[in-house]
Amino acid sequence: MSESNIIISLDHVSKWFGEKRVLDDVSLNIKKGEFVTILGPSGCGKTTTLRIIAGFETPDEGNIFIGGELMNKVQPHKRPVNTVFQRYALFPHLNVFDNIAFGLKLNGVPKDEIEKRVLRVLKMVGMTDYEWRNVDSLSGGQQQRVAIARAIVNRPAVLLLDEPLSALDHKMRKDMQIELKQMHKKLGITFVYVTHDQEEALTLSDTVVVMNEGVVQQIGTPTDIYNEPVNCFVADFIGESNIFNGTMIADRLVSFMGHEFECVDEGFGENVPVDVVVRPEDIYIMPRTDKGQFDGTVSSCIFKGVHYEMIVNTPDGHELMIQDYNAFEVGMEVSMIIKPNDIQVMKKERVCNTLEGEMIDSTHVEILDTSFECLPQEGLNSGDKVLVEVDFDKIDLTDDKRDGACEGDITFILYKADHYHLTVRTESGENVYVDTQDVWEDRDIVGVNIRPEDMRIRLAEAKA
Numbered sequence: 475m476s477e478s479n480i481i482i483s484l485d486h487v488s489k490w491f492g493e494k495r496v497l498d499d500v501s502l503n504i505k506k507g508e509f510v511t512i513l514g515p516s517g518c519g520k521t522t523t524l525r526i527i528a529g530f531e532t533p534d535e536g537n538i539f540i541g542g543e544l545m546n547k548v549q550p551h552k553r554p555v556n557t558v559f560q561r562y563a564l565f566p567h568l569n570v571f572d573n574i575a576f577g578l579k580l581n582g583v584p585k586d587e588i589e590k591r592v593l594r595v596l597k598m599v600g601m602t603d604y605e606w607r608n609v610d611s612l613s614g615g616q617q618q619r620v621a622i623a624r625a626i627v628n629r630p631a632v633l634l635l636d637e638p639l640s641a642l643d644h645k646m647r648k649d650m651q652i653e654l655k656q657m658h659k660k661l662g663i664t665f666v667y668v669t670h671d672q673e674e675a676l677t678l679s680d681t682v683v684v685m686n687e688g689v690v691q692q693i694g695t696p697t698d699i700y701n702e703p704v705n706c707f708v709a710d711f712i713g714e715s716n717i718f719n720g721t722m723i724a725d726r727l728v729s730f731m732g733h734e735f736e737c738v739d740e741g742f743g744e745n746v747p748v749d750v751v752v753r754p755e756d757i758y759i760m761p762r763t764d765k766g767q768f769d770g771t772v773s774s775c776i777f778k779g780v781h782y783e784m785i786v787n788t789p790d791g792h793e794l795m796i797q798d799y800n801a802f803e804v805g806m807e808v809s810m811i812i813k814p815n816d817i818q819v820m821k822k823e824r825v826c827n828t829l830e831g832e833m834i835d836s837t838h839v840e841i842l843d844t845s846f847e848c849l850p851q852e853g854l855n856s857g858d859k860v861l862v863e864v865d866f867d868k869i870d871l872t873d874d875k876r877d878g879a880c881e882g883d884i885t886f887i888l889y890k891a892d893h894y895h896l897t898v899r900t901e902s903g904e905n906v907y908v909d910t911q912d913v914w915e916d917r918d919i920v921g922v923n924i925r926p927e928d929m930r931i932r933l934a935e936a937k938a
Contacts, residue, residue, distance in 0.1 A: 684713075718730040775803060827863065833855060848931060
């Protein structure tokens with residue numbers, strides 16, 4: 475906050491709705507004049523973050539500063555921000571001029587000054603000569619412009635935009651993206667924009683904040699976010715990706731898909747499990763040749779307008795997406811090359827499930843708020859706090875929740891070239907992570923089972 479160019483600072487902000495933690499220790503600094511987009515799937519906490527900045531929600535933990543001033547208890551209308559909502563929130567009984575002038579009139583701005591400022595912002599948003607039109611007679615794009623004009627006429631230090639283009643059709647959305655970018659350049663004020671649209675975020679932003687489950691996953695420029703994702707969620711959410719389980723053999727040498735590849739990454743250690751990302755456009759494909767690094771067979775080829783998108787299956791069962799300007803027909807035998815600069819190596823967030831639990835007796839342990847049978851545990855007593863490790867592929871899911879020891883719903887599905895990696899939110903609120911060949915759908919309700927022989931149980935270290 476000591477930096478004079480920081481206009482908004484969220485300092486370890488957390489927020490609960492009932493028992494659900496929707497923001498988890500969020501820290502974020504936004505610079506003056508920056509276009510920042512908060513990006514993530516539905517329910518990730520992005521709109522709640524925006525509402526805390528606007529003052530419509532208050533943090534349960536942490537602080538929010540705007541212009542160096544603590545804002546936790548400051549009412550929305552007293553903050554130097556204006557918000558453009560998803561539904562625009564225009565007054566249907568007022569015409570365009572009076573909608574835009576509403577806030578100025580409340581603040582007692584002189585009539586001649588109101589007229590000058592309204593006409594100025596109408597010109598800025600391309601709505602000159604529309605001032606006396608009824609807002610109900612406007613198209614969605616025109617109403618969007620009026621909502622923005624109403625926000626910027628008050629000359630806020632920060633403009634907050636909550637998925638403002640979601641109600642527009644595809645072409646109008648593209649047009650408005652260009653206009654918003656130009657408007658930001660003209661105004662020179664800070665834009666904080668919320669969207670779930672990855673392309674929109676990459677197109678508009680100076681900085682992208684990727685969120686998931688109330689946690690900031692990565693902050694960076696659009697180029698950084700796309701080319702250097704920090705984890706599998708970011709890699710999968712931003713654009714198309716081929717994601718693999720790999721092993722970092724040594725500096726600048728990684729193994730995945732049963733092959734060793736030179737890369738540019740260092741500092742992971744030797745023989746360390748890692749995740750590997752290769753973008754579809756970064757795999758070089760050619761007719762079968764001994765000059766390739768590995769081979770495969772084309773199983774799908776679809777023209778996407780600018781390029782062809784192909785699915786290639788390797789002999790060892792991996793499935794790759796490849797984008798290329800040349801078409802390779804279904805059934806064609808091909809060879810592929812991946813260059814060192816096109817391989818992104820990431821630290822694994824976890825190598826197995828590690829669940830906190832408590833011994834019930836020598837053959838039963840409570841995890842996920844459920845009693846599970848385990849192998850006899852020597853040296854552990856009833857009531858002992860323990861950690862239970864279970865490999866990803868050792869958790870069994872059933873399509874009938876009644877067949878599970880407990881139940882959960884699938885909240886995230888990641889395809890990793892030869893299997894699916896699932897995130898399952900259990901009734902206890904804890905996640906379990908599952909590797910499976912089975913095809914599940916997002917939000918499927920499943921039963922969760924763990925066999926006794928698949929648990930590794932150890933005494934938990936006492937917390938200080």
